[in-house]
Amino acid sequence: MGRPSGPVTTSGRADTLSERQDGGSRGHKHNHLTGEVETGIMTRRQQVARPFVESTHPSQKGRHLPSCLEISQPDHERGRCPQFVVIVHHFPGSVKQYAEAVPFPGRSFTVPDTCPDCQARSYLIRWGTYARWARTGVVDYRILVQRVRCKACGRTHSLLPDFLHPHRHYVIHLLQHVVSLYLIAGLGWERLMNRLPNPGPDVSTVREWVASFAYGAGHLLLDFLIHRLLALDPLVELPDSGAPSHLDRVPDPLRHSRLERAYHFWLLAEQLYAQLKARAPHLHLDADQLLPFLLHWLQSLALPPRLFWNPALSTTPSAAF
Numbered sequence: 001m002g003r004p005s006g007p008v009t010t011s012g013r014a015d016t017l018s019e020r021q022d023g024g025s026r027g028h029k030h031n032h033l034t035g036e037v038e039t040g041i042m043t044r045r046q047q048v049a050r051p052f053v054e055s056t057h058p059s060q061k062g063r064h065l066p067s068c069l070e071i072s073q074p075d076h077e078r079g080r081c082p083q084f085v086v087i088v089h090h091f092p093g094s095v096k097q098y099a100e101a102v103p104f105p106g107r108s109f110t111v112p113d114t115c116p117d118c119q120a121r122s123y124l125i126r127w128g129t130y131a132r133w134a135r136t137g138v139v140d141y142r143i144l145v146q147r148v149r150c151k152a153c154g155r156t157h158s159l160l161p162d163f164l165h166p167h168r169h170y171v172i173h174l175l176q177h178v179v180s181l182y183l184i185a186g187l188g189w190e191r192l193m194n195r196l197p198n199p200g201p202d203v204s205t206v207r208e209w210v211a212s213f214a215y216g217a218g219h220l221l222l223d224f225l226i227h228r229l230l231a232l233d234p235l236v237e238l239p240d241s242g243a244p245s246h247l248d249r250v251p252d253p254l255r256h257s258r259l260e261r262a263y264h265f266w267l268l269a270e271q272l273y274a275q276l277k278a279r280a281p282h283l284h285l286d287a288d289q290l291l292p293f294l295l296h297w298l299q300s301l302a303l304p305p306r307l308f309w310n311p312a313l314s315t316t317p318s319a320a321f
Helices: 044-056 095-100 172-184 189-194 203-232 245-249 253-279 290-300
Strands: 029-031 036-038 086-089 124-135 140-150 156-161
Touching (some): 086 290, 095 124, 095 140, 124 156, 172 253, 189 203, 203 253
Parallel strands (some): 086 156
Antiparallel strands (some): 029 036, 124 140, 140 156
């Protein structure tokens, strides 16, 4: 199967988040994204987290990614049931570098030791590839994504480079830029759209991103984040309650509440990184890499590495993590 070729136009970004790649040791190791010591035994935290994932989408048991080469589409565009089969993997280069490298970088990604579905160890094997789009807002790159399969449970997983967010065409850098402009900088839709690359996404797509982040971060993940922060430092200073004044333009009470909670999530996520950075100075995070860091953090705690959850989909969780 041939490698999709990337366009000649130069675009993309560099991800410089460095993450320790622990070798094949099965003894105790320190997880720098959680601040905990891990063993080869499933922790109580994982035992609590996994039943929620499985009970949320029971119909997905045994479903695999397509075996043929295809261009994948985000769930909200395609209508597929979201599956917890994505394993986020750090890639230090740009989208352009990933798309044009020979062989494609996913082939050298480390295969995880443990299956995220059944927790079997040393049963994951490489299982072909599939193609998808990575859109920067200026250039569309067609890239290959490495798949792995568990010989114990038969589930197939993808090793997704962390310049992408699961089930989204556009690069995570652009997603973060949009959320930051709306939620933190307080820009309205017209001013926000003028700050995006041309041609870029349309306004309906951008509105969906903000709504999905508000639901995912504000409704599903805020309380979990607070719990983890307090576990790291019981004296951590939580932000004052209340929404910033620029959110007063949102008249709908439910939307306003979710955006307010997502705003607090963002502030606390920055504190989380500061806490973990103090414990692991080798972690590097630029201003545009908060969301990739959070995907790795969620994954390290046995949660789906997702921040954007479309509340309009019937398959989106209703209960907070």
